[in-house]
Amino acid sequence: MTVERVEDKDTWDAFIDDSPSGLLFHRWDYLHLTAKHTESTLLPYGVYKGDELVSVFPLFCKRIHGVNAIFSPPPLTVIPHLGCVMNRQFAGLRQSKKESLLGMVAGEIQEELRNLSPNYLSITFVPEFNDVRHYLWDRCDAKVRYTYTINLERSLEDLWNNLHYKLRNKLKKEAGAGLRLERNGDVSTLYRLISDRYKNPSVDIPPIKRDYLEDLVRAYPDRIGIYCLYDAEDEVTAVVAAQEYRRFLLWIGTPKIETSHAGNEYLQWLLIQRAQAEGYRTFENMGANNPDLAFFKSRFNPDLTMYFEIEKKDTLGAFSEWAYLSFVKRLMMATDRL
Numbered sequence: 001m002t003v004e005r006v007e008d009k010d011t012w013d014a015f016i017d018d019s020p021s022g023l024l025f026h027r028w029d030y031l032h033l034t035a036k037h038t039e040s041t042l043l044p045y046g047v048y049k050g051d052e053l054v055s056v057f058p059l060f061c062k063r064i065h066g067v068n069a070i071f072s073p074p075p076l077t078v079i080p081h082l083g084c085v086m087n088r089q090f091a092g093l094r095q096s097k098k099e100s101l102l103g104m105v106a107g108e109i110q111e112e113l114r115n116l117s118p119n120y121l122s123i124t125f126v127p128e129f130n131d132v133r134h135y136l137w138d139r140c141d142a143k144v145r146y147t148y149t150i151n152l153e154r155s156l157e158d159l160w161n162n163l164h165y166k167l168r169n170k171l172k173k174e175a176g177a178g179l180r181l182e183r184n185g186d187v188s189t190l191y192r193l194i195s196d197r198y199k200n201p202s203v204d205i206p207p208i209k210r211d212y213l214e215d216l217v218r219a220y221p222d223r224i225g226i227y228c229l230y231d232a233e234d235e236v237t238a239v240v241a242a243q244e245y246r247r248f249l250l251w252i253g254t255p256k257i258e259t260s261h262a263g264n265e266y267l268q269w270l271l272i273q274r275a276q277a278e279g280y281r282t283f284e285n286m287g288a289n290n291p292d293l294a295f296f297k298s299r300f301n302p303d304l305t306m307y308f309e310i311e312k313k314d315t316l317g318a319f320s321e322w323a324y325l326s327f328v329k330r331l332m333m334a335t336d337r338l
Contacts, residue, residue: 237263
């Protein structure tokens with residue numbers, strides 16, 4: 001096994017497109033835009049077995065106030081999962097082969113990390129990557145995270161019948177209210193509603209910078225959609241951003257808009273129907289880690305899916321996450337007035 005930085009966009013994106021666990025977050029332009037807007041250095045590692053690329057592993061390096069931090073993904077990017085992506089053949093291997101390959105990949109990356117000498121390391125893996133033992137054996141700490149997923153390889157009738165009965169009653173009412181769904185690439189309404197939520201100084205900053213979000217939408221107009229739900233008077237009742245790449249991922253939502261309609265509920269149901277009609281196998285609905293959102297999202301009767309975040313800190317790195325977030329918060333408040 002050898003590890004080296006992948007320098008070719010086509011090689012990288014072809015690997016992500018072919019791997020079942022590759023997400024839009026892993027694609028070349030997405031990673032480079034993330035590096036640009038987080039002012040970090042992207043390290044697009046590839047692990048090779050001979051001439052065969054068997055895994056890619058994007059890492060981001062940033063040094064702030066003497067703290068050397070490595071992330072995958074960086075904070076304040078609304079990227080829920082990143083970490084390594086294994087090749088298509090990996091899922092079909094016998095368990096002994098999987099463990100051997102994972103051990104070699106982890107060993108190569110850990111050697112690179114030792115050379116980089118981070119004070120703080122954080123990697124959040126995709127839900128399909130559930131064997132983090134090699135990182136635990138390397139004295140990393142692991143945290144369990146959750147996301148909601150809905151299997152769309154069922155009939156629409158089955159999806160409907162599995163909704164909470166109170167939710168079905170709301171959706172039946174909204175179906176006759178003349179609501180209209182539109183998809184576009186304009187982030188203005190979405191970002192205004194998000195920003196309104198964060199005007200209170202005691203509340204954390206918005207989870208993503210506006211120019212970063214705009215760059216992502218421009219880079220992937222067919223893969224990132226802004227969905228607005230309008231009532232009969234053309235007033236907005238709900239807005240979300242979704243990613244449509246391999247899975248339909250309900251990505252960025254807004255607080256509930258004060259209206260007589262159950263806009264958020266109806267918008268999500270319309271998007272579930274849309275995703276199924278377009279052939280997506282999985283609908284992912286982020287928010288399972290937030291107690292304020294979990295009950296609302298659970299009424300769609302999703303599956304609760306685990307994924308893992310691993311962390312490793314030395315003495316200096318024990319406060320590095322706080323230092324990083326504090327620095328970015330001050331920077332965004334100074335430069336991104338909305």
